[in-house]
Amino acid sequence: MASVIGAPAPSTGGGGGNVLKVGKVFRSVVLGVVGLFFLVPIVSSARFSFTGTTRGISFSAYSKLLSDPQFWSTLFLSAKIGLGTVLLTLLLLIPTTVWVHWKAPKIRRVMEALSLLPLVIPSVVITLGVITSFGSLPNIIMGTPVILALEYVILALPYTYRTLDSAVQALDIKTLVEAGQSLGASLRKILWWVLLPNLRSGVLGVVVLAFAFCLGEFAVASLLSFTTFAVYLVQIGQTQASEAIAFSLIALLFTWIPLSVVTVVFSRRSGRRKKGGALLAAAQLTSEVVDLAE
Known part of the structure; x- marks a missing residue:
């Protein structure tokens, strides 16, 4: 029994952490590529709308x-x-x-x-x-x-x-x-x-x-x-x-x-309702503690 209690905890290793890091990097890369896919055409269109076929900026x-x-x-x-x-x-x-x-x-x-x-x-x-x-x-x-x-x-x-x-x-x-x-x-x-x-x-x-x-x-x-x-x-x-x-x-x-x-x-509105719900729960808990103390 003592040997079981004193046995060191099994090492989890760094494999799980590495997988999580790779997953975060992959997610960031995918989101960045998708963001560029949407933003580049919008930025290019905005530039063309202000310049057109000329070199100067125009709001015409x-x-x-x-x-x-x-x-x-x-x-x-x-x-x-x-x-x-x-x-x-x-x-x-x-x-x-x-x-x-x-x-x-x-x-x-x-x-x-x-x-x-x-x-x-x-x-x-x-x-x-x-x-x-x-x-x-x-x-x-x-x-x-x-x-x-x-x-x-x-x-x-x-x-x-x-x-x-x-x-x-x-x-x-x-x-x-x-x-x-x-x-x-x-x-x-x-x-x-x-x-x-x-x-x-x-x-x-x-x-x-x-x-x-x-x-x-x-x-x-x-x-x-x-x-x-x-x-x-x-x-x-x-x-x-x-x-x-x-x-x-x-x-x-x-x-x-x-x-x-x-x-x-x-x-x-959702945040205010959540905050109001938390305050109400805290007030109810305080009242219950006071009742128990009395």
């Missing part, structure tokens, strides 16, 4: 775009379509995804397969099918950007559904719903006060993907004869190279800035 491409009324009209049109698509997507997917995980987990694979159909069926085929099948709908739908928002909800499903599905899968939906019902809360209150705060990251991902998809989609808007942000970009690119590159960079800014603001706001 940006001034022409910002003074063009059609630029602002197409931007506002795509923004309105994007907001409508985001709202419709959230209203459709949040209750559906929660219900599937709570009541019908067996059809989850079927829902995943259905959400991937827009990737299998070309958007041109979907658009022509919509025009042929729903041409008799009121002009308030077929003759307005409403039809674009409805189509974008379907076309963005492969990205939005799987994002929200992953967030819901990380929660124990059944336990949360049953706990809320045992406390007398209705399903609406459970969804609003219990599930949505825990699905914040998934909802944010859906918002980002849906809005970015609406700003960059070209084929459907062009077939339906709507001059959106992407359609106007293609029209400019056919005759004005510098203005087209400047347009693309402005589109990136209009996409990144709002989404960055939303991300920062959500992260701050």
Whole structure:
């Protein structure tokens, strides 16, 4: 027994540490290469938009775009379509995804397969099918950007559904719903006060993907004869190279800035709630200690 207790601990060796170091280096290299793959074209495009075919720096491409009324009209049109698509997507997917995980987990694979159909069926085929099948709908739908928002909800499903599905899968939906019902809360209150705060990251991902998809989609808007942000970009690119590159960079800014603001706001709220929860737990623990001392 003494020999067992006094025996030296087996040496783990440096193999594990070396593997971890190699893994970190490999990860850093891969992330650096991927970062360069995305940043180099953006930097090159920015340089060309300021110089063009001349050697000096000029802001003429940006001034022409910002003074063009059609630029602002197409931007506002795509923004309105994007907001409508985001709202419709959230209203459709949040209750559906929660219900599937709570009541019908067996059809989850079927829902995943259905959400991937827009990737299998070309958007041109979907658009022509919509025009042929729903041409008799009121002009308030077929003759307005409403039809674009409805189509974008379907076309963005492969990205939005799987994002929200992953967030819901990380929660124990059944336990949360049953706990809320045992406390007398209705399903609406459970969804609003219990599930949505825990699905914040998934909802944010859906918002980002849906809005970015609406700003960059070209084929459907062009077939339906709507001059959106992407359609106007293609029209400019056919005759004005510098203005087209400047347009693309402005589109990136209009996409990144709002989404960055939303991300920062959500992260701050999450941090405040975590801090508030920690303070509440500390207060409860202090009160319990005082009660025991008394």
